C-alpha cells in the first residue's frame with residue numbers, strides 16, 4: 428500500500444487535532460489526521476440517554492466552559508450551539524472526615540460556568556462535519572515516527588501510513604514520549620515531555636441518572652464536597668432536555684484502588700444516599716469513565732494525584748524538535764488556558780500560525 432502524501436500529518440483527533448485540521452483546511456494546506464480510537468474527541472466524551480426519545484447527554488470528560496474563554500465561545504457561536512448555566516440553586520453539602528453531612532449556604536464551586544446542550548461532543552461533531560472525512564483516519568494508532576527527507580508515520584506493525592513535511596503531535600506529551608522516534612529525540616526534549624502532566628488524565632467520573640432530580644425538591648443544589656469519598660466533588664449533571672435528573676462526581680480514590688468497578692459503584696451510590704437521601708440508591712443507570720485506564724490519554728506517571736493546576740505552555744526543549752518539523756499541540760502546550768478546552772484551541776491556533784509562517 429502506498430503511503431499517503433500531505434503537507435501536514437496530525438496525530439490525535441481530540442479537540443486540538445480537529446481544530447488544527449479545521450485551520451489548515453481553511454488555509455488550503457493538505458493534512459492527514461490519525462486517531463487511535465474508533466471515535467473522535469479524545470478527552471471529550473458523552474454518555475447518551477438509553478431511551479431513543481430522550482436526547483439527554485452526560486459529559487464523561489469536560490463539562491464546563493467559563494466566561495472569558497473567547498476561542499470556545501467563538502466556536503460555539505460559529506456552530507450556533509446552545510449553552511446553559513451549571514445548575515447551582517440551593518444548599519450545598521459537605522461530608523466531613525467522620526462522615527457527618529453538613530448542609531449549608533455558600534458558593535457552589537462551579538457557579539457561573541456553562542454547559543453545552545448535547546454535551547461537549549457537539550463541538551467535535553460540528554468540527555468533524557466541516558472536515559474532509561477522507562483525511563481523517565480512525566482506529567489508526569501511530570506507534571513510530573521516522574524523519575528522513577520527509578516525515579513518516581507508522582502503525583504498530585510497521586506499516587508506513589503517511590509521509591509529510593511536518594508532523595504535529597496533538598496528543599499529551601507524556602503519551603508522545605512513548606512513541607518510537609528515529610532519529611531519537613534529544614534527552615532534554617524527552618525529559619521535558621515526561622515532565623508535562625496531562626490535565627485530568629488520572630481522573631475518573633461517576634455519573635448516576637435518576638428518574639427525577641430528587642435533591643432539587645429538597646432544596647439541594649447537587650453540589651457536594653467530601654472528605655470521605657469515594658466521590659471527592661459532586662455536581663448536578665441533569666440535562667435540561669430530559670425529565671430525568673443526574674449527579675456526577677469526580678472519584679477521589681487513586682487509580683490503583685478503583686479497579687473493581689462494581690465496588691466503586693456501590694460505594695458511590697451509598698455515599699450519594701448519605702449526602703442527598705435514600706432515593707440515591709435507586710438510579711436508572713450508572714456510568715463510570717476511568718480516564719487513567721486509557722493508554723492514549725494517561726501514562727503511569729498520571730496515576731499520581733495532582734494537587735494543583737500546573738503551569739502550562741510550550742517548554743523550550745520541545746519548541747524546536749527536528750528543526751521545527753515536529754510540533755506539539757495538545758492543550759497542555761497553551762500558556763494561558765493549558766489543560767482546558769480553551770487551551771486545546773489556543774494550542775491549535777499557535778500551531779497553525781507556525782505552519783503558515
Ligand SMILES: Cc1cc2nc3c(=O)[nH]c(=O)nc-3n(C[C@H](O)[C@H](O)[C@H](O)COP(=O)(O)OP(=O)(O)OC[C@H]3O[C@@H](n4cnc5c(N)ncnc54)[C@H](O)[C@@H]3O)c2cc1C
Nearest residue numbers: 439441442443463469470489490491569627758766767768
Ligand atoms: C474528567 C475530565 C474533566 C475535564 N473537565 C474539563 C472542563 O470542565 N472544562 C475544560 O475546559 N476542560 C476539561 N477537561 C480537559 C479537556 O478535556 C482537555 O483539555 C481537552 O479535551 C484536551 O484536548 P486535546 O486535543 O489537547 O487532547 P486529547 O483530548 O487528549 O486528544 C488527544 C487524542 O490523541 C489520540 N492519541 C493519543 N495517542 C495516539 C497515537 N499514538 N496515535 C493516534 N492517536 C493518538 C487520543 O486517543 C486522543 O483522541 C477535562 C478532562 C477530563 C479527562
